[in-house]
Amino acid sequence: MQHEITHSAPLLNESGSLREPGYAKRLLPIYRRADIRAGKSRIKEWDYYLAANDHFAVALTVADNGYMGLDSISFLQFDERWEKTKSPMRAFPMGRTGLPETSAAGDTVIAGSGYGIAFRHVGNARVLTFRMEDFLAGMPIEGRLTLTEEPEESMVIATPFDQPRCFYFNQKINCMRVSGEVRVEGRVFRFEPEDSFAVLDWGRGVWTYHNTWYWGSASGQVDGVPFGWNIGYGFGNTYAASENMLFYGGKAHKLGQVQFLIPMKNGREDYLSPWRFTSDDRRFEMDFAPILDRTACMDVKLLKSDQHQVFGRFTGRAVLDDGREIRVKDFLGFAEKVENKW
Numbered sequence: 613m614q615h616e617i618t619h620s621a622p623l624l625n626e627s628g629s630l631r632e633p634g635y636a637k638r639l640l641p642i643y644r645r646a647d648i649r650a651g652k653s654r655i656k657e658w659d660y661y662l663a664a665n666d667h668f669a670v671a672l673t674v675a676d677n678g679y680m681g682l683d684s685i686s687f688l689q690f691d692e693r694w695e696k697t698k699s700p701m702r703a704f705p706m707g708r709t710g711l712p713e714t715s716a717a718g719d720t721v722i723a724g725s726g727y728g729i730a731f732r733h734v735g736n737a738r739v740l741t742f743r744m745e746d747f748l749a750g751m752p753i754e755g756r757l758t759l760t761e762e763p764e765e766s767m768v769i770a771t772p773f774d775q776p777r778c779f780y781f782n783q784k785i786n787c788m789r790v791s792g793e794v795r796v797e798g799r800v801f802r803f804e805p806e807d808s809f810a811v812l813d814w815g816r817g818v819w820t821y822h823n824t825w826y827w828g829s830a831s832g833q834v835d836g837v838p839f840g841w842n843i844g845y846g847f848g849n850t851y852a853a854s855e856n857m858l859f860y861g862g863k864a865h866k867l868g869q870v871q872f873l874i875p876m877k878n879g880r881e882d883y884l885s886p887w888r889f890t891s892d893d894r895r896f897e898m899d900f901a902p903i904l905d906r907t908a909c910m911d912v913k914l915l916k917s918d919q920h921q922v923f924g925r926f927t928g929r930a931v932l933d934d935g936r937e938i939r940v941k942d943f944l945g946f947a948e949k950v951e952n953k954w
Contacts, residue, residue, distance in 0.1 A: 614866060615852045617641060623770060624648065628777040628818075633852035636768040637864045639783055643713050643816050649777050650818045652706040653678040659711060659720050659731055660813040661740055662829075663757050663790045666944055667691050668801050669923070670755060670794055672742055673699070674722050674729055676709035677954065680915075683722050683729055685744050686906060687753060687796050688923060690944070695906050696748050696796075700724050715783050715814040736760065738788070738812075748797050755794035757803060759810045762788050763838065763862035769855040771848040778818045780847045785812040786859045787831045787838040809833075809840070822953045823847065826872045828889070830926060830945025834938055837861050840945075841930065843870040843889070843896065856891070858930050858938075865933045868893040872947060883907075883920050887947060889928075898928035898940075900947060921948040 615634035623641040625631045628649025632641070648655055658675035668691075673684035681702030688695040702709075702724065712718025720731040726745040731738065743754040767784040790808040794801045809831035825846030833839055843856045856867035873888040874881045887900035902924040910917045925942040932938065 635853035637765040663810040665808040681705035753796040757792035759788040765864035773848040786840040824951040828947035895931035916953040
């Protein structure tokens with residue numbers, strides 16, 4: 613079953629549960645933090661941007677997870693196959709980070725010891741600025757990126773958990789064009805809008821304690837037309853809808869269930885060997901050749917996180933709603949498996 617939300621209404625009802633589980637192609641559900649019927653320590657809010665081209669990428673995160681805040685900067689060099697991530701943590705922000713209640717307006721600004729990150733709306737663009745003093749080999753990273761040509765449609769999902777008053781509300785905006793530059797390791801890396809694209813992962817919710825999820829995303833162009841996808845599962849009860857979508861020329865095309873086939877070796881996932889993706893409607897069939905694994909692991913008593921975000925190149929086919937087939941070869945993107953106890 614794939615239930616599409618077509619009218620704007622408050623996301624939550626009086627009891628703090630989802631009013632209408634399902635998916636939308638625009639940000640129609642209205643999120644209000646005050647409507648949540650859970651303790652402040654349980655509320656999780658985050659903004660994550662990834663800007664990339666075929667050679668390098670930057671990822672930026674500002675997250676308020678109740679009892680733990682996380683601000684992260686990553687730089688990834690695909691040609692040289694390395695990445696660097698630094699993620700300062702903040703104790704008990706409990707909503708004081710002040711993340712906006714909509715992705716369409718409001719600014720996100722955070723500063724800590726030796727770093728600052730800001731996401732701002734400037735006219736029809738999104739402007740990302742960031743700096744961290746001691747990022748790589750004692751040298752700073754800093755940059756300013758401008759995201760434009762936001763598509764008309766995006767992926768929006770409202771997913772309940774089986775536990776009362778828990779929910780996952782998320783928007784993914786793919787295929788925004790990127791211009792700007794990043795300075796790191798004494799070098800300058802420039803993003804040009806002709807071949808650089810960004811995705812926003814905007815999430816709000818109340819989660820259960822233990823979750824494992826799979827997420828994949830790609831943004832680029834085919835014959836000059838912006839094309840990409842969002843695929844994933846693992847969060848909550850998806851009886852009403854999946855978050856699997858294709859994006860072509862600013863329009864969203866809904867997919868069914870997509871399976872991540874991660875190779876195994878000696879009883880464990882072998883993340884840097886080739887993956888396979890397939891959908892139950894046969895509209896998404898891809899091979900995936902990994903380049904690098906941005907991994908982060910933490911296990912501190914009650915808190916555990918095991919993250920593998922694997923960047924690589926997709927080759928295969930996808931089918932739009934009208935039956936048109938889009939073929940890609942060595943199309944840059946990522947796929948991840950994350951397990952969290954928090």
